[in-house]
Amino acid sequence: MPDEVPILLDGSAGEGGGQILRTALSLSSVTGKPFAVHRIRANRIKPGLRPQHREALRAAAQLCGAELVGGEVGSSRVEFRPQQRVAPGEYVFDIGTAGSTPLLLQVLCWPLALAGGASQLTLRGGTHQLYSPTFHDLALVWAPAAARLGFGVDLSLQAAGFYPEGGGEFTVRVDPAHAMPPLDLRHRGTLREVEVVSMVAGLGFEAAERQMARVQKRLRDMGISADGQCVPVPAHSSKGGHVMVVSNFERTRAGQGATGDRSKSPERVADEAVQAFQGFLDGRAAVDRFLGDQLLIPASLAAAGLVPGPPGVIPVTRYTVSAVTKHLLTSAEVIRRFLDVEIAVLGREGDEGEVRIQPPGAGAEVLPFSGV
Numbered sequence: 268m269p270d271e272v273p274i275l276l277d278g279s280a281g282e283g284g285g286q287i288l289r290t291a292l293s294l295s296s297v298t299g300k301p302f303a304v305h306r307i308r309a310n311r312i313k314p315g316l317r318p319q320h321r322e323a324l325r326a327a328a329q330l331c332g333a334e335l336v337g338g339e340v341g342s343s344r345v346e347f348r349p350q351q352r353v354a355p356g357e358y359v360f361d362i363g364t365a366g367s368t369p370l371l372l373q374v375l376c377w378p379l380a381l382a383g384g385a386s387q388l389t390l391r392g393g394t395h396q397l398y399s400p401t402f403h404d405l406a407l408v409w410a411p412a413a414a415r416l417g418f419g420v421d422l423s424l425q426a427a428g429f430y431p432e433g434g435g436e437f438t439v440r441v442d443p444a445h446a447m448p449p450l451d452l453r454h455r456g457t458l459r460e461v462e463v464v465s466m467v468a469g470l471g472f473e474a475a476e477r478q479m480a481r482v483q484k485r486l487r488d489m490g491i492s493a494d495g496q497c498v499p500v501p502a503h504s505s506k507g508g509h510v511m512v513v514s515n516f517e518r519t520r521a522g523q524g525a526t527g528d529r530s531k532s533p534e535r536v537a538d539e540a541v542q543a544f545q546g547f548l549d550g551r552a553a554v555d556r557f558l559g560d561q562l563l564i565p566a567s568l569a570a571a572g573l574v575p576g577p578p579g580v581i582p583v584t585r586y587t588v589s590a591v592t593k594h595l596l597t598s599a600e601v602i603r604r605f606l607d608v609e610i611a612v613l614g615r616e617g618d619e620g621e622v623r624i625q626p627p628g629a630g631a632e633v634l635p636f637s638g639v
Contacts, residue, residue, distance in 0.1 A: 273346060274604050278546055279309035281597030289374045290598050292327040292347065293564060296378035297425055297573065299331070302605075305312055315341040317558075319366025319392070323374050326360045330378055343481040357386030362392030365433030365505070367399040372420075372439060377564055380444040387440055394428045394435035395468075395509045395526050400557065402427070402437055403464060403511045407523035412554075415586065416565040417447040417574050426468035427468035427500045429507030436503075446569070446576020452586035453621065455553035456517025459545075461486065461493040463539075464513070469478030469506030472499055474533045478510050481537035486512075489545070492527050508533060509521050510540040519553045546592075551587040552619050558624060560595045563602055563610070566624040571606040583625040591620035595612040 274295075275550065275614040278287050291302045299398070308314050316324070324338045324345065331349035338345060358375075362368060368390040379386040394402040400409065404423045413420055419442035428435020463486075470585040486493050508531075511524040523540035523546075548554055554562065566584035568574055574582070589593065591614045599610045601624075609627055612618020 271301055273303040273348070274300060276304040276376065276601065276604065278304045278307035279517050280481070280503055281600065283309060283310045283592040284361055285317075285370075286594060288320055288345070289323055289370060290564065290601045291605070293374045293377050294325060294602065295347055295349055296331045296353055296385060297381055299349045299352070300605055301346070303344065303346040305344040306341050307345065309343065310393060315317065315343045317512055318364045318494065319362050319370070321509070321533045322360065322362045322366065323371055326335060326371060327374055329358070330375065348608055353378040353382045355379065355382040355386045357387045359389040360391070362433070362478070365396065365428060365430045365556060365595055367391035367396055367426070368392045368394055368435060368437065369400040369402060369405050373561065374459070376420055376441050377438070377568060379441040381568070383443060385442050389436065389438050391436045391616040392428060393433045394424065394437060395507060396430050397526055399591070400561075401509055401524060401526060401547045402435075403466070403509060404522060404524060404557070404633060407464070407511055407513050408413045408558060409481065409519060412558055412562060413518055413565055415450055416448060416562070416569055417445045417576070417626060418565050424500065427502045427505065428464075429502070429505040429526070432505035434502065434504040444568070446574050446580060446582065448580070450566070452519050454587070455519045455551070458514060458516055458548070460515050461491055462513045462515070463493050463495040464498060464511045465508070466500050467494065468500040468502035469507045470508060472497070474508050475499065477533035478537045481534045482512065482541055485537065485541040501546070510536055512540050512544040514544065514548065516553070521555050521558070522608040523555065547589055548591050550619055552587040554586045554588045554589060556595070557584065557593050558591040560592065560598055562586065563595070563598050563622070563624065567602045567606050567608045567610065570608040570624050570626050572626065581626065581629050583629055585621065587619065587621050589619055591616050591618060595622070
């Protein structure tokens with residue numbers, strides 16, 4: 268509906284980062300609802316659009332033929348008007364910098380999953396960075412969780428891209444979404460096993476072995492044995508290392524990682540990953556703070572009735588999260604502007620909490636959060 272009044276968003280609200288724009292882009296591409304966002308990243312050191320945000324705008328606009336106003340680097344206001352339904356196909360997007368390709372994928376995968384057929388994506392840019400999910404976060408934790416909500420995403424890494432050079436590439440097959448049974452992850456159950464993946468790109472393989480040795484020693488000191496795999500990964504122009512500690516519980520899977528570069532020792536990277544794992548293990552939540560935010564969109568699309576499936580199944584998603592973050596609360600508010608769903612976040616910011624996503628009036632019992 269080209270003449271529809273756009274949804275107005277304040278880009279400085281809540282966590283005030285690029286996630287407001289990315290969430291709006293994804294849901295606008297799905298629903299066809301136009302939006303305008305102003306004061307983009309107003310509280311950041313470099314406010315306005317950065318190159319990775321510009322490329323997310325351009326990529327989403329290509330999917331849905333959107334009219335785009337204000338899509339230049341540095342822009343503080345953007346208007347986005349979809350003109351057509353998203354079609355499945357083969358797409359290639361190059362950020363051109365070390366900007367996060369995993370974050371770009373999380374913009375594009377949901378509209379493609381609802382496009383009626385399988386799609387193939389090739390994404391180029393940064394794959395392993397600080398302050399954003401890495402390729403291994405997606406492959407080992409995020410994709411299995413998305414599959415439990417009916418979204419099949421298969422990833423393959425061709426080259427790693429670290430900051431500042433970038434130059435990474437991975438491909439993604441996005442399958443059509445299908446309805447799944449309601450997802451209840453309020454209790455994670457007993458820890459069954461721990462796996463460690465230590466990878467390096469552009470560095471000597473001994474760096475991966477040092478990362479692995481340090482992680483396994485730290486875990487043994489905690490009374491935990493872990494299987495490990497050291498992986499050399501090709502890179503075109505960048506150098507770095509990454510460690511993932513993946514914990515498999517009875518009902519869920521979690522992953523904590525750390526990323527290094529030429530200035531950070533393998534032992535320091537390992538220590539950061541183990542520290543993050545220890546922090547999650549000390550709590551009782553089923554979902555970590557990052558996955559808790561990432562599950563909001565697919566669960567909300569299911570609750571809004573946009574995922575095809577058999578009638579009579581009420582798509583209610585419930586999970587406990589290791590921390591109620593400003594990021595989580597902000598994303599929930601943006602989703603409510605686009606979709607007719609109920610999202611309840613129980614718990615104080617910074618503490619463990621519970622998230623419930625359901626269709627309007629589904630009637631799920633609401634109780635005050637009192638721990639897991």
